[in-house]
Amino acid sequence: MRPEAFPESIRPHLVPEPSGELIYQCLGCGATYGIQRLLYTCPDCGSVLLLVDPDFQRLRAISGEDWHRIFDHRKMLNIPALKGIYRFHEFIGPVIPLDSVVYLGEGATPIVEANDILAEKVGLRFYFKNDGQNPSASFKDRGMASALSYIHFLIRSGALSEVLAVCASTGDTSAAAALYAAYLRPAVKCAVLLPHKKVTPQQLSQPLGSGAAVFEIPGVFDDCMKVVEALSERYNVALLNSKNAWRILGQESFSYEVAQNFEYEMADKAVVVPVGNAGNITAVMSGFLKFYEIGVIDALPKIIGVQSAHADPVYRYYQEPDPARRKFVPVSVRSSVAQAAMIGNPVSMPRVIRLASRYDGAAGERRVFFVQVPEQEIMDWELVANRNGHIACTQGGESLAGLVRARKQGIVSPTDIAVVDSTAHALKFAGFQEMYFEEGFPEDFEICPETALINRPKLVRPGGLDRVPEPGSPLTGEDFERFISLTTEEIARRLDLKKN
Ligand SMILES: *Cc1c(COP(=O)(O)O)cnc(C)c1O
Ligand SMILES: [Zn+2]
Numbered sequence: 359m360r361p362e363a364f365p366e367s368i369r370p371h372l373v374p375e376p377s378g379e380l381i382y383q384c385l386g387c388g389a390t391y392g393i394q395r396l397l398y399t400c401p402d403c404g405s406v407l408l409l410v411d412p413d414f415q416r417l418r419a420i421s422g423e424d425w426h427r428i429f430d431h432r433k434m435l436n437i438p439a440l441k442g443i444y445r446f447h448e449f450i451g452p453v454i455p456l457d458s459v460v461y462l463g464e465g466a467t468p469i470v471e472a473n474d475i476l477a478e479k480v481g482l483r484f485y486f487k488n489d490g491q492n493p494s495a496s497f498k499d500r501g502m503a504s505a506l507s508y509i510h511f512l513i514r515s516g517a518l519s520e521v522l523a524v525c526a527s528t529g530d531t532s533a534a535a536a537l538y539a540a541y542l543r544p545a546v547k548c549a550v551l552l553p554h555k556k557v558t559p560q561q562l563s564q565p566l567g568s569g570a571a572v573f574e575i576p577g578v579f580d581d582c583m584k585v586v587e588a589l590s591e592r593y594n595v596a597l598l599n600s601k602n603a604w605r606i607l608g609q610e611s612f613s614y615e616v617a618q619n620f621e622y623e624m625a626d627k628a629v630v631v632p633v634g635n636a637g638n639i640t641a642v643m644s645g646f647l648k649f650y651e652i653g654v655i656d657a658l659p660k661i662i663g664v665q666s667a668h669a670d671p672v673y674r675y676y677q678e679p680d681p682a683r684r685k686f687v688p689v690s691v692r693s694s695v696a697q698a699a700m701i702g703n704p705v706s707m708p709r710v711i712r713l714a715s716r717y718d719g720a721a722g723e724r725r726v727f728f729v730q731v732p733e734q735e736i737m738d739w740e741l742v743a744n745r746n747g748h749i750a751c752t753q754g755g756e757s758l759a760g761l762v763r764a765r766k767q768g769i770v771s772p773t774d775i776a777v778v779d780s781t782a783h784a785l786k787f788a789g790f791q792e793m794y795f796e797e798g799f800p801e802d803f804e805i806c807p808e809t810a811l812i813n814r815p816k817l818v819r820p821g822g823l824d825r826v827p828e829p830g831s832p833l834t835g836e837d838f839e840r841f842i843s844l845t846t847e848e849i850a851r852r853l854d855l856k857k858n
Pocket of ligand 2: 384386387388389400401402403404
């Protein structure tokens with residue numbers, strides 16, 4: 359649909375012009391910095407930064423209902439820059455002109471309701487939001503679209519020329535970074551650091567296929583992160599980890615889409631996300647808070663952060679009920695099927711602490727919760743979900759296992775409606791499913807496959823056949839008919855089919 363066809367009252371707002379200002383704000387000392395240069399930590403005190411819009415309240419000049427109308431009508435436009443995360447331009451990156459937006463099909467991911475069988479097992483109605491249906495098959499594309507649109511903007515305005523984008527990754531950040539960098543070649547090149555043998559073959563294939571320089575490092579993600587931090591401190595590179603505040607901004611789109619999907623009614627909703635480096639939960643809290651402050655939503659949903667017992671520093675921090683006595687202690691991670699969240703020292707911890715407290719404060723009650731789940735439940739719930747029509751990854755299984763725990767602990771009630779973040783596509787983590795089905799998990803995972811959930815291919819090779827077809831030498835005549843007939847009978851016998 360063309361802008362001319364829309365109601366006059368919202369027409370001036372439909373296609374946004376760059377507006378406002380964004381600045382980096384340090385979460386340690388409060389100092390602020392302009393966005394003309396790429397900055398990841400405070401030059402003064404070294405703490406992490408958030409991007410803030412000093413005149414954010416100007417957005418209140420448009421009523422909540424008009425914002426609904428604007429976002430809902432933008433959905434119908436055929437302007438690529440407004441099809442993804444920048445549908446929420448004023449909230450995602452108001453300073454970015456639309457012709458700098460890099461759109462590769464990210465965002466607007468499906469929200470799929472659980473069937474009755476699954477809802478009953480879990481104890482409430484819930485939906486998966488399938489962020490595996492992003493272009494590189496994880497939610498990381500949301501943040502990468504934001505970070506690379508900003509870099510593209512700097513390149514187009516002449517402030518930057520050649521960029522080497524770098525990141526450490528548990529697999530998905532590097533897939534997304536390499537994809538978006540490849541689109542902006544030759545101005546942007548990409549190098550990624552991965553923990554050796556700690557990303558899946560599918561994840562490894564992604565940055566290789568996008569043409570990035572791929573380095574594998576001994577150790578776990580936290581070790582890679584330290585190397586990348588050292589690189590970004592000593593050399594002229596653009597850091598694309600979620601330490602980069604532009605990533606957080608883009609990932610807020612998840613919350614905006616959830617709000618829009620439920621007609622902006624958030625009071626009875628609970629949003630469940632897996633927590634690794636804690637960039638995603640930071641963004642999810644920040645997104646809902648911003649919509650709430652401007653009156654786009656009139657209630658804040660519950661937020662439930664989920665961690666595996668094998669990588670649970672955030673959960674442990676919040677185990678202490680008295681905020682004054684909480685102390686953050688990094689953990690040493692153990693093998694986890696939620697490998698993309700297998701992080702012991704999350705970079706965004708100061709952001710989580712700040713935003714969770716602001717979130718609860720704005721809601722007037724506790725609305726942010728953390729639960730811990732065993733590896734076994736992560737795998738079991740992923741498989742159960744997928745047997746009921748979903749495409750959840752292991753982190754999606756972790757989220758669902760977390761929802762089940764939250765229900766048992768009374769954090770969510772049977773009348774709440776949950777939105778469970780499946781942060782990547784099941785196919786990226788097919789190797790864990792295979793280990794489960796083949797009963798081949800190394801002991802350190804602490805996963806014992808349940809027979810009822812195992813599924814394996816069955817080779818059908820009826821006895822009494824002299825020859826079977828092979829590529830390049832098909833069967834013919836009587837041999838072929840005998841092969842078809844015996845194979846058919848064998849399958850019918852195994853499936854216990856009735857003759858018609
Ligand atoms: C990165 C990632 C996570 C963890 O997100 P954080 O922002 O690091 O907390 C979870 N699931 C998947 C699939 C991921 O790629
Ligand atoms: Zn500072």
